[in-house]
Amino acid sequence: MAGTLLGLSAAPASALDLLGWLPFGKSESEAATAVVDPFPYTVTLSLSGTGEDELKGKLESTSELVSDAARPPSGEAGLIARANSDFERLVGRLYVEGYYAGTVDIRVAGLTLEAALRMPSLPGPRPVPVTIRVSPGPLFSFGSLSVESTAQDALVGTPESYGLVRGETANSEKVLRAEQRIVADLKSAGYPFARIERREIVADHATNRLDVRLVAAPGRDARFGEVTVSGTEATDPDFVVTQAMLPEGEQYSPQAIERATKRLSDLGIFSSVRIVPGEQVGPDGRLPMTIEVSERKRNVIGVGANWSSSEGFGVEAYWRRRNLFGRGELLSIEGSVGRLGDNSLSDLEYAGRIAFEKPGAFGPLTTFTTSLSAKQEIPDAYRSRNVTLDAFVRREFSDQLSARVGAEVQFADEQDVFGDRTYLLTGIIGEIAYDTRDDKLNPTKGINAVAFAEPAYDAKGGNFMLFTKAQVSAYQALDDARRFVLAGRLGAGSIIAPSVRAVPAARRFFSGGGGSIRGYAYRNVGPRIAGEVTGGRSYVEASAEVRMKVTETIGLVGFVDAGNSFSAVYPDFSEGLKVGVGAGIRYFTPVGPLRLDVAVPLNPEKDDPSFAVYVGLSQAF
Template identity: 30%
Template sequence: MTARTSTALAAALALLANPLVQAAHAQETQDTPRLEDLIPDAAVENPEDWASQGVPPSDQADANAQAPLDADAPLAAMPMVTIPWPEDIELPQLAPLEAEDPIEFVQFDDAIPRVPTGSEERVSEELVLVFPTEQSLFPQRDEFLDRFKALSTIEQLDDDDNLARLAAQARADEALLQQLLDVYGYFDAQVIRTVGQVDATTAVDLDRPAVRFDIVPGQRFTVGAIDLGNLQAAGDQYDALRSAYEINVGDPISLDKIEEEQFDLDTALGESGFPFATIDAPSLLVDHDREEGDITMPVEPNGRYRFGTVISSDPEFLSSRHLTTIARWDEGDIYTRSDEMDLRRAMLATGLLGSVELTPVVVQDPANGEPGIVDIEAELSKAPLRTLAGSIGFGTEEGIRLAGSWEHRNLFPPEGMLRVRGILGTQEQLAGVTFRKNNFKGRDRILTVDAFASTIDYDAYDARTASLIGTYERVSTLLFQKAFSWSVGLELVATQESERNAAGETLDRENYFIAALPLYAQLDNSDDLLDPTKGWRLSGRLSPEISENEGIKSFYIRSQADATYYKSVGENTVLAGRVRFASIPGAPLEAIAPSRRLYAGGGGSVRGYGYREIGPLNSSGNPLGGRSLVELSAEARIGTGFMDGAVSVVPFVDAGSVGLDPTPDFQSIKFGAGVGVRYATGFGPLRLDVAFPLNPGPNDNWVAVYVALGQAF
């Protein structure tokens, strides 16, 4: 096609685009001209000029153009248009739309009751739950409500009166309610959700949105069939194990109970000699027609066994014999998982191991109805064995006390520790060496030999002492608090001591050589070693002693009894009380070295007074010490919400008396009172006490401050 022909075709298409031409073309569909006939020669010769002339007017177009228009007359008929005029069309009559009611919130008190005899539980201003009034229809109501409050989306998010937000939360809470109802076995329960205005009888703002859930629990499903897999392979232990699984046919279904009983059965297997028992997760098949659920929990006992020995992976560090000694079982005892876990804790408590992995290994398979034998392989990972430690303490009456130590906890395997320690303080200086053997000749038994030299400068006396002390004991530790603790020992003491005269001058020193057999026992019923909240403790000390002073030998008995009691009151308050009685019969006061006499006062005694400054006084006003002592203390440990509850406030009052005779005379009773602050740490409370003497003597300060770790008693 040439450019000329293309231009002519474009002009023709433009012409065909004219509405009149299109109408005529539509009218004459029976005699349609060819495209070539519509293009004149002038358009072909000079298409630009021809196209600029426009459409040539027809006779009919001229007639229409010259006819005047009458505003009141209809338009003249157009021969090319056959569509009737709208006045000639009869349209069907449409029924008028009914007016819509205005959208309003549903008023809870006007709505149709979902639970005909329901009772409301208003969780918050935004949330109302309605339960059946009859308690027997849903006896778990209180527990159910507590769990829902803890998990509710509406309760957890802020209340901002936003209806869209509340509607979304309501859908989530509806699903939560249905899940909780399933937990209690109400698988056909109905939960009806309504979003509307707050009940006018209980709300202040009638325009704020709220959600109401009507709960229709329906029938609670019961347990149908129970399949515990191969549990009968446990043989004569089957009845005991089946009794440990406390779900029976016909019991109400509780998903919580199903989970709890899986744990109980697993525990029973582990405590009955089945170290390799396996339990798969339980499944519940619910039958809505029967209103029952069938429980399936595959169990494989995998044989019953007895304990063999403990096999150490590092016998030179901790021997197999030593580990077997500290285990709480004897060889041949039925395997129990708790004893295996106890051995792991005991091994970690030595401080020698960073980690312990215990694995039962079959030595002999069960046969002829008799249990097999398993050894316990112990994979050991060493911990750092050396420790450098230090501490600082301060009391307004005692002054500053710095203590430091270095120790190697396994210098003499197994568990043979050597410690070098020292004290530098205002009133005391000390250097000593300690040897300790843990788990010696039995579990939790400790042999300790301590040799040290010290100087002490108290208001009551001055002493230079060398001591050798050996003890064999079984006492509570931070990991193992024991109901019964005991200790026996031997003390050899050489001390040079002097009292002070009225001018405060040191008198001539006297030499004392002392041998003692200290004994100790304690019953502990409290719930925590460092921060007890309930229970009691009762302890006693008895130390027969022989003393030689300037060629004169004396025999006496130092004795002491302590009793403490703790009781929780409310949610965050603990009341604590303590009483102490001590006596030294058998020798006059002057035959007893000043360091072995009885004193009171200080942070662990009667707060508000100086350390060991309560008792009979000499002419200079310094305490002489005594042969009898009575102390009483009471305090309230009140928790606060400060620092996430870590801080508590402790008001307290103490009293104490020291007498010259073995029996108390109460001639001089000192009282102290004050308030303290406790900060809970991961290893016990940090204590700060500020105390005031209520009846101070001439040498007592008006206030005393004490800082220490742990409660005062």
């Protein structure tokens, strides 16, 4: 048989260390150091035996001699070392592309690398000329393929199930990915120490076939054993174990470990979470687990600001005490002031809130929250002062799906176009949320959907009412780099009540402004009496955005918003929709994109501006 066992022989394609940079592994990163005695050179790379410009481009991007030509190495020795490193890199790239009979010839000042090493000084002109000649040879395809396990009870899939198909191009990265998937499958089946024990890869130069045999060693299967915790200071270790939900006695699962890590990280009390399996399975078949955590600072103070031309300037601040009693509790005190600038002190909007949150209140997947808040709102349509006491229990059903139920009592004193009135509402609240976004502040794929319902009774007016609202946002990247993203939002709501007046003004539906229909005055879109907006018992809104990331830090957005609110219980589209259009710029930061939007109302009414400007953190939706 005419064959070459890669890694043991160098004919005719030079062998590459299979555990090195390519094709079956990754090299260690070279430490970046300041260049002493920089030694400039010129370099050309030529490809013979094929007309593939794409292959040449890949070789040039792989070559340090080519890609780093503008950064000279240190001295002649540095140049020769770079050339030696390039030899392995280029052969590895040929393997990745399926060429196993190629040759790579690198010459420095006309000398082979071996000859250059023996020279006391490189001859010829400066900068020193470097030439790279690559002959890829024939393209190889997969031939004989085999995936095996050393344990009969630990089954592995077929080569095809791991992406290795006879007759397809023998891309070496396919072999690497197959190995990773084999090991991942075995670990998911309960074998924590699974590994590839043997890799036999033979290039048959007579048939241009690559034969692959992979042998996996599963090791012992295991069940989760005792879970211990290290690194806690103020936190109760038993609470950490409970929240992790690593069920002792159940089959080992990497997915369970990932979920536990996320669940603990989401508590917000740890700066790092790491779950480490024991070194070996015990005689009882159980594998001990250690949760290593590092606690965050318990006291947090934060401030923020926002501004828009239609809503004015606002500031907010908060103080939070994390891990209040050592089991993840959170105490928050928040305050904000809005509509600063041209308004007098009596016309400022303000809000204050004190809240308590307890995770794991009724099991590790539940969170109890309660809060007391006071607020004054003064949009152009009404003035409302209200105090609200509420309590909720939130339940997670999966990483994407959650629901909460609770109750609230709200007292409101309001003045609007209907006159002065007070309300005392008691309501039962239900809400369900589904969120698959890849990033909460700058999503590029997924959806975010929320549905809300609250039957309530107003003891002052003697009226029953039902508040309902739903909104869904969707995101889709148009390219692999996720530089072009389409985003859409659709929201609607209805209040079943005897009349608009029976509903507290702050609970009615108003449209217009940021987060609604940009370009219009804040809460200035909806039904009117004597030219004044009253708010409605129903609404519908939609937004569409095209987001483009121009550089790593700068992005552009074009958008259109449309919607309206209506006096009727359900939207009456015969009344038409208000439309706003605009564009914006984004500056991407580690904490999310800074947003600047400019919008124009297409069919403005009284008090609407000719244009509006919005500034904030994160995308608009």
